[in-house]
Amino acid sequence: MPIIRIEMFEGRDREQKRQIIKEVTDGFSRATGASPDTVxxxxxxxxxxxxxxxxxxFADKT
Amino acid sequence: MPIIRIEMFEGRDREQKRQIIKEVTDGFSRATGASPDTVxxxxxxxxxxxxxxxxxxFADKT
Amino acid sequence: MPIIRIEMFEGRDREQKRQIIKEVTDGFSRATGASPDTVxxxxxxxxxxxxxxxxxxFADKT
Amino acid sequence: MPIIRIEMFEGRDREQKRQIIKEVTDGFSRATGASPDTVxxxxxxxxxxxxxxxxxxFADKT
Amino acid sequence: MPIIRIEMFEGRDREQKRQIIKEVTDGFSRATGASPDTVxxxxxxxxxxxxxxxxxxFADKT
Amino acid sequence: MPIIRIEMFEGRDREQKRQIIKEVTDGFSRATGASPDTVxxxxxxxxxxxxxxxxxxFADKT
Known part of the structure; x- marks a missing residue:
């Protein structure tokens, strides 16, 4: 029943967000054996x- | 001195948010005896x- | 599909925690009409x- | 390697945010001896x- | 510079935690192209x- | 009414925690003019x- 929260710089489009959700879920599932449906x-x-x-x-770093 | 943080799908209007703040505060207070003023x-x-x-x-689920 | 996170002073026993989970879930459900099963x-x-x-x-306040 | 998260009322302008990031980082560094670069x-x-x-x-308090 | 926070049931041992950190970092990196060093x-x-x-x-569910 | 949350490596003693709370509160207050009592x-x-x-x-880094 894990909850994964990701803070990141804004600007990712919808397709990248889809990939993040998919890849991070699969990674957690591979590591633990947990069903992706619970993530x-x-x-x-x-x-x-x-x-x-x-x-x-970061906005001020040159 | 509890802090209650609620993540939920966007789209609740102001009146529903009022109700959530009120009901959740009252619920915590009933359960613990804490004064609502501290919540x-x-x-x-x-x-x-x-x-x-x-x-x-969830945006992609059909 | 709300996630409610509560930070509070340590020391509540198991029965009080049961009550907090129950009352806060019911409060959210009353306010929004959401099924408690999703909370x-x-x-x-x-x-x-x-x-x-x-x-x-707070440990140092007299 | 501390992570400091600050929730506050909206409305601070960019210059105030700069000051908050600077002052809070320096405060943590003074208290712990940690390098600001890790904060x-x-x-x-x-x-x-x-x-x-x-x-x-708070929007409804008079 | 993403920060990934994972709340999960207690009880994973150190080796499983190693795997979670590795797999989730790699998954984020694959999805975004970000260097793992920033995760x-x-x-x-x-x-x-x-x-x-x-x-x-969950402790009370049978 | 800001809430400042700090995640850091375990191991700070009570006196260092006192200093962190004091310095970070004062830093936020200096930056914003907010009363420390609200922080x-x-x-x-x-x-x-x-x-x-x-x-x-980090436990595995050499």
């Missing part, structure tokens, strides 16, 4: 203005 | 393209 | 040393 | 309709 | 007393 | 077996 995946888009490392937003 | 609720809308089960986005 | 609840215990407000851990 | 910060804007306390959305 | 995975064990569906903890 | 901080310890990057748990 939830929730994607969250994050703007580069809202994500920082080293004290600086 | 935070944060709602997050998730698109059906961003939520998958069984390796497939 | 997930995940509880997280937080130590008072790990939770602060006003810059001070 | 991730992710900001999440929450609408006052989606955040409640005491069973009432 | 963080954080696992969270959840007790069956702390996870409910349909208003009932 | 919640929740710390989460993560084992190096449960945190991976590049498909490998």
């Amino acid at each position: 939830h995946v929730v994607l969250t888009d994050v703007s580069t203005e809202d994500w920082g490392r080293g004290g600086e937003a | 935070h609720v944060v709602l997050t809308d998730v698109s059906t393209e961003d939520w998958g089960r069984g390796g497939e986005a | 997930h609840v995940v509880l997280t215990d937080v130590s008072t040393e790990d939770w602060g407000r006003g810059g001070e851990a | 991730h910060v992710v900001l999440t804007d929450v609408s006052t309709e989606d955040w409640g306390r005491g069973g009432e959305a | 963080h995975v954080v696992l969270t064990d959840v007790s069956t007393e702390d996870w409910g569906r349909g208003g009932e903890a | 919640h901080v929740v710390l989460t310890d993560v084992s190096t077996e449960d945190w991976g990057r590049g498909g490998e748990a």
Whole structure:
């Protein structure tokens, strides 16, 4: 009954999101033997203005 | 001082969100005896393209 | 298909946790008309040393 | 390798977000001695309709 | 720079956790072309007393 | 009314956690002008077996 949450930079299109949901579910299933039907995946888009490392937003990195 | 976070499919209108905040807070309070004033609720809308089960986005399920 | 996550101070016993899961699920269901069977609840215990407000851990408040 | 996630009311402009990422990263670094380069910060804007306390959305408090 | 968080029932041993981290990272990388080096995975064990569906903890389901 | 959640490697002692709560709260307050009294901080310890990057748990990196 796993719940997989993925935060990533915004900008992936619908087809890439489909692939992410599929590949990550299959990967978890291969690793554990869990049925894919029990695996939830929730994607969250994050703007580069809202994500920082080293004290600086990625939007400001050059 | 509980924090209750709810991820759900997008599309609830403002009145339904009011009801969710009220009912969930009251439910927690009844279960624990905690004062409703200490209960935070944060709602997050998730698109059906961003939520998958069984390796497939809900947007693609027929 | 909502997922409800609750962070609260540690120390609730198993019976209280049962009540929280039941009451919060029923509250969400009443507010939205969603079937309780689709509602997930995940509880997280937080130590008072790990939770602060006003810059001070609750464990240190007198 | 800490990950710092901040939920706050929406409405901060880009310059304030820059300051939040910088100040919170520096604060964590001062407290722990960790290099700022290892600190991730992710900001999440929450609408006052989606955040409640005491069973009432902040949008409805007068 | 994705962050992948996985909540699952407690009880996986260290070798299974290794496999989960590896397979999920590779799956994300295949789907997006992102370098595995940028992918963080954080696992969270959840007790069956702390996870409910349909208003009932999994620990109580027969 | 911000909520700040910090995931970090386990092993910080109580005094370091006090400093983290204090410094991060003050940093947020300086950046935004918000009163420290409104700032919640929740710390989460993560084992190096449960945190991976590049498909490998930190516990296994040499």
